[in-house]
Amino acid sequence: MNSVAHKTGSVLLAFLLLFSTLSFSMDMHFCGKMLVDYAFFAEASDCGMAMDDSQMADSGCCDDVEIVVLGQDHLEKTKAESVSGPRLVMVALLAKGLPILLEMDTRVAEPPFDDYSPPKLIRDLPVRHQVFLI
Secondary structure (H helix, E strand, O other): OOOHHHHHHHHHHHHHHHHHHHHEEEEEEEEEOOOEEEOOOOOOOOOEEEHHHHHHHOOOOEEEEEEEEEOOOOOOOOOHHHHHOOHEEEEEHHHHHHHHHHHOOOOOOOOOOOOOOOOOOOOHHHHHOOOOOO
């Protein structure tokens, strides 16, 4: 049980590290308001109506849009010596206590007094003392 949870957690953390450091770009070419071509990690091809810069500025027919998502570039390894004091105590408590919490038996035990009847009521004490729950 613990090895499966440990391996699953390791794989999830590896994917989290991979996707947090991944960078990509998407290039789109619009002709008017219609999307003609899009490409990941490359430049999108044009629609064949290529014009020089002076004509494109006047007509505004084609438009290139580039979306760039930058990932995290700088990662640092933490050293075991840097964890000290209260953090070290918290890590030790989690390391010792978490397996105990995961192995707890969550079944509800049957009450041992099912076979016994309650005592006979001699006097109605709430009425006698006039103590009522509202």
